[in-house]
Structures are given as C-alpha cells and as structure tokens.
Amino acid sequence: MKTLLRFAASLAAMALLAGAAQARSFRTVVIDPGHGGHDKGGQWGLVYEKHLALDTAARLENELRKRGYRTVMTRRSDYFISLPERVRITKQYSNAIFVSVHYNYTWKQDVSGLETFFNNGDSYNLASCVHNGMMRKVRANNRGVKFARFYVIRHNTCPAILVECGFVSNPGERSRMKSAWWRQSLAEGMADGIDRYKRL
Numbered sequence: 486m487k488t489l490l491r492f493a494a495s496l497a498a499m500a501l502l503a504g505a506a507q508a509r510s511f512r513t514v515v516i517d518p519g520h521g522g523h524d525k526g527g528q529w530g531l532v533y534e535k536h537l538a539l540d541t542a543a544r545l546e547n548e549l550r551k552r553g554y555r556t557v558m559t560r561r562s563d564y565f566i567s568l569p570e571r572v573r574i575t576k577q578y579s580n581a582i583f584v585s586v587h588y589n590y591t592w593k594q595d596v597s598g599l600e601t602f603f604n605n606g607d608s609y610n611l612a613s614c615v616h617n618g619m620m621r622k623v624r625a626n627n628r629g630v631k632f633a634r635f636y637v638i639r640h641n642t643c644p645a646i647l648v649e650c651g652f653v654s655n656p657g658e659r660s661r662m663k664s665a666w667w668r669q670s671l672a673e674g675m676a677d678g679i680d681r682y683k684r685l
Contacts (some may be wrong), residue, residue, distance in 0.1 A: 486576055488544060488676075491499065496664045498658070499666070499668060500637070502511040502516055503677035504586075506647060506656050508583065508677070509583050510580050510676060511553055511578045511581055511643070511644070511674075512554075512581070512665060512685070513554070513555045513557060513578045513580065513581040513582075514554050514555070514556050514581065514582055514583075514584060514679060515556075515557045515558075515559065515574065515575045515581050515582070515583045515584070515643075516542045516545055516546050516549075516556060516557065516558050516559070516584055516586065517542070517558075517559040517560075517571050517575075517583065517584065517585040517586065517637060518534070518535075518539040518541075518542035518543075518558070518559065518560055518586050518649075519534065519538040519585060519586060519587035520533075520534055520535035520538060520587075521535050521539070521560050521563055521564050521565050521566060521582050521668045522535075522563060522564045522565030522566075523565055524565050526538065526587070526588065526590070527588055527589060527652075527653040527654065528590070528653060529590075529653050529654055529659055530617065530624050532653055532659055532662075532663065534587065534588040535563065536563070536652055537588045537650070537653070537662055538561065538586045538587055538588060538650075539560070539561075539562070539670065539675050540542050540667045540668055541586050541650060541672055542558065542586045543558075543561075544669050544672035545584070545586065545672040545675050546674060547672070548673055548675075548676035549673050549676050549679065551681065552676060554679070557575075557578060557581075557611070559571045559575075562662025564582065565641045568577045568636040568637055568640075569636075569640075571585075571637050572636070572637060572640045572641055575593055575641055575643065575645070576641070576642065578617060579600075581642075581643045581648070582611060582643055582644045582676065582679070582682075583637070583641050583643055583644070583645035584615065584645075584646055584648065584676075584679075585623070585635075585637050585638065585646070585647040585648065586648055586650065587643070587647060587648065587649050587650065588649065588650050588651055588652070588653050588662060589649040589650075589651060589653065589654075590652060590654045592654070593652050593654070594654055594655055594656065595655070596624045596654070596655060597625065597651065597652050597655040597657065597658050598625055598626025598628040598651070599616065599619055599623075599625050599626070599627065599628060599648075599651060600616075600628035600629055600630070600631060600648060600649045600650060600673075601613075601615055601616035601629075601631070601634070601646055601648050601649070602618075602630075602631050602632070602633035602635060602638060602647040602648075602649070603631075603632060603638065603645075604632065604633065604634060604635070604638040607643075607644045608638065608644045608645050608646055609630070609679075610644075610685060611644045611645075611646050611679075612646040612681060613650060614628050614678040614679070614681040614682040614685075615646060615674075615675050615678030615679060615682070616629070616648070616678065617678060617681075618628050618674040618675055618676070618677035618678030618679075618681065619648070619650075619671050619678065620671050620674070621660075621677070622670040622671065622673055622674035622677070623667065623670050623671060623674070625651065625658070628649075633646065633647065635647050648675065650662065650668075650671050651667075671672060
C-alpha cells in the first residue's frame with residue numbers, strides 16, 4: 486500500500502510538470518458510457534448501471550457542446566462495445582481527452598460516494614479537476630482520486646479517467662441517482678472540471 490501511495494504521489498508530481506501543456510492542447514472530449522447491451526454493469530432490481538451511465542454521459546455531452554467542445558460518444562444507445570473498441574475509437578482523435586462514466590457496486594450496502602481513477606501522470610490533473618467539479622455539485626462521500634489499471638484508462642495514450650458516480654448498491658445513493666437532478670448535477674460538475682483542466 487505504501488509503495489502504491491508513493492507511486493501515485495510520483496505521478497501527481499509529474500503531472501504538475503507536464504499537465505498544463507497537455508491540457509491546453511486538447512480539442513475533443515471522448516465520452517465513454519460504461520457497459521451496455523448484455524453487460525448491465527452494477528444493478529439492483531431494475532436499476533442498471535448501463536442505463537445510468539448512458540444518461541449521465543449524454544448529459545455531459547450536452548453540457549460540453551454548450552461550452553464549445555467537440556464531443557465523441559463511444560456508444561449512443563444500449564448496445565455492447567468491447568473495451569479494445571472503446572480505446573480504438575479514442576485513438577482516432579488527436580489532441581483528445583477520454584472520460585469513462587460509470588456507477589459503482591459492492592455487496593456492502595453501506596458503502597457510498599464518488600471516486601475518480603487515473604493511470605498515469607498526464608491523467609492525474611484531469612481526474613482531480615473532474616472529481617472536484619462533481620464534489621462541488623452534490624453532497625456525497627468523497628472517496629477521492631485514485632490510481633487504477635482499468636483497461637480503458639491504461640491503454641489510452643491521451644489523458645484518460647474513469648469516473649464512478651455513486652453506488653447502485655447503496656439505498657440512499659440509488660434513490661438519488663434515479664433522479665434526473667443527480668445525473669444532471671454530476672454532468673455539470675464533470676463539465677466544470679474539464680473547463681478547469683483546460684485552463685491549467
């Protein structure tokens with residue numbers, strides 16, 4: 486654990502040196518709604534992560550377009566798309582950033598909160614800006630910005646993050662995420678964070 490924390494701190498330091506130049510150059514935001522089709526993701530009853538992620542991603546796209554960004558969605562409806570295909574789509578666009586939208590699940594129903602993952606130094610600043618943007622919009626447990634090796638952020642070459650927008654398995658958060666205002670607030674917070682990252 487200490488080694489992992491030191492590694493994450495090292496990545497953060499590298500981001501301070503390289504992040505600003507990277508941030509100013511991007512023109513496109515690739516938005517990746519997690520799961521889809523037969524891959525429902527986390528679920529509780531009839532509440533499926535794949536539907537929540539798609540709706541939140543569509544709201545994020547709308548917010549970003551209003552702010553003048555070029556956007557690309559890896560999927561626009563309820564169908565399955567493989568992890569390598571999500572990465573392949575992103576690599577078609579130069580000077581892009583990648584944001585994968587998910588909702589969380591655990592067998593422990595008392596666990597709640599938002600967390601954002603990155604895999605390398607170029608992505609740390611993006612993850613921090615987006616995570617803080619969401620936390621300013623909603624009252625939720627802050628689970629922080631964390632290093633992870635998820636396929637879609639590990640194999641992308643542009644700044645890439647994966648956002649977890651709350652736990653489907655937590656009764657309180659599940660009730661909130663079923664409401665449009667929660668998903669809209671998170672989308673606005675993500676867009677605010679992307680704006681902040683752009684200005685670094």
